[in-house]
Amino acid sequence: xWKDGGSTYLGWSSPLHYADGYGSIAQEIARxxxxxxxxxxxxxxxxxxxxxxxxxxxxxxEWEAKAVVPRSVVAAVRRGARQPKCFYGFxxxxxxxxxxxxxxxxxxxxxxxxxxxxxxxxxxxxxxRRIVVPCQQNRIAFAEAGVTAPIHVVPLGVDPDxxxxxxxxxxxxxxxxxxxxxxxxxxxxxxxxxxxxxxxxKEDVRLILKTRGAVTAEGFHEWxxxxxxxxxxxxxxxxxxxxxxxxxxxxxxxxxxxSKGEGFGLCPLEAMATGAPTILSANSGMLEYAxx
Numbered sequence: 001x002w003k004d005g006g007s008t009y010l011g012w013s014s015p016l017h018y019a020d021g022y023g024s025i026a027q028e029i030a031r032x033x034x035x036x037x038x039x040x041x042x043x044x045x046x047x048x049x050x051x052x053x054x055x056x057x058x059x060x061x062e063w064e065a066k067a068v069v070p071r072s073v074v075a076a077v078r079r080g081a082r083q084p085k086c087f088y089g090f091x092x093x094x095x096x097x098x099x100x101x102x103x104x105x106x107x108x109x110x111x112x113x114x115x116x117x118x119x120x121x122x123x124x125x126x127x128x129r130r131i132v133v134p135c136q137q138n139r140i141a142f143a144e145a146g147v148t149a150p151i152h153v154v155p156l157g158v159d160p161d162x163x164x165x166x167x168x169x170x171x172x173x174x175x176x177x178x179x180x181x182x183x184x185x186x187x188x189x190x191x192x193x194x195x196x197x198x199x200x201x202k203e204d205v206r207l208i209l210k211t212r213g214a215v216t217a218e219g220f221h222e223w224x225x226x227x228x229x230x231x232x233x234x235x236x237x238x239x240x241x242x243x244x245x246x247x248x249x250x251x252x253x254x255x256x257x258x259s260k261g262e263g264f265g266l267c268p269l270e271a272m273a274t275g276a277p278t279i280l281s282a283n284s285g286m287l288e289y290a291x292x
């Protein structure tokens with residue numbers, strides 16, 4: 001990046017739809033660059049683009065309302081060809097695609113859920129000037145896979161104004177919550193089976209499995225048909241805004257996240273910010289912030 005006339009210019013290329021994991025994180029980072037750091041950000045949507053026919057086909061005038069894209073980020077996208085052409089820029093997406101960008105020198109912001117990335121991914125990542133990952137496990141895994149570009153660890157965070165703390169008051173029913181785009185890797189079946197095993201006869205306990213709607217429904221049918229038959233287990237399948245998700249977490253007595261692997265695992269951190277006691281797997285990116 002460089003400064004010109006008192007302004008800092010930087011490029012940004014990422015998914016922008018809130019229904020995508022990368023997209024929800026990218027929205028917040030881009031918004032922070034613009035609104036809190038005053039950076040002139042040139043934004044280039046990619047992958048989960050709200051304007052793409054597969055992900056809503058929304059006109060840009062509806063991105064804020066229907067894809068929860070922050071207003072300042074929408075304004076940057078609307079500048080289109082009038083955006084400053086930046087030599088340096090971040091590209092946030094899967095490791096195999098971080099080298100695909102419009103910048104002279106690209107910085108790849110990425111992550112992965114296992115200890116061994118697929119063969120050949122390092123070749124693509126090495127085309128980036130630098131790589132930024134959210135956890136030490138990713139740094140080690142990528143380095144062992146052959147990434148020679150400098151790798152920097154920058155953990156993700158949450159905005160306390162959005163994920164506000166709420167003191168819990170015990171009600172008649174104790175509610176456990178797991179939420180994310182629930183695929184087999186997130187292990188919703190493990191959460192459901194553990195709930196039934198731990199509370200076989202208690203009617204004042206329930207488990208809510210909150211997954212996303214049609215935009216990211218591909219992995220849904222893999223696990224829902226195997227759920228235990230139990231009236232205390234409730235599946236909610238719908239898209240939710242950040243404010244709605246914060247409300248789900250504030251209403252939960254305990255958040256559970258038995259994931260088999262995460263690049264970082266932002267949902268448990270969001271739940272913690274609201275004050276929810278949180279039970280999560282001791283693996284992968286979640287060890288960056290949860291060690292007890």
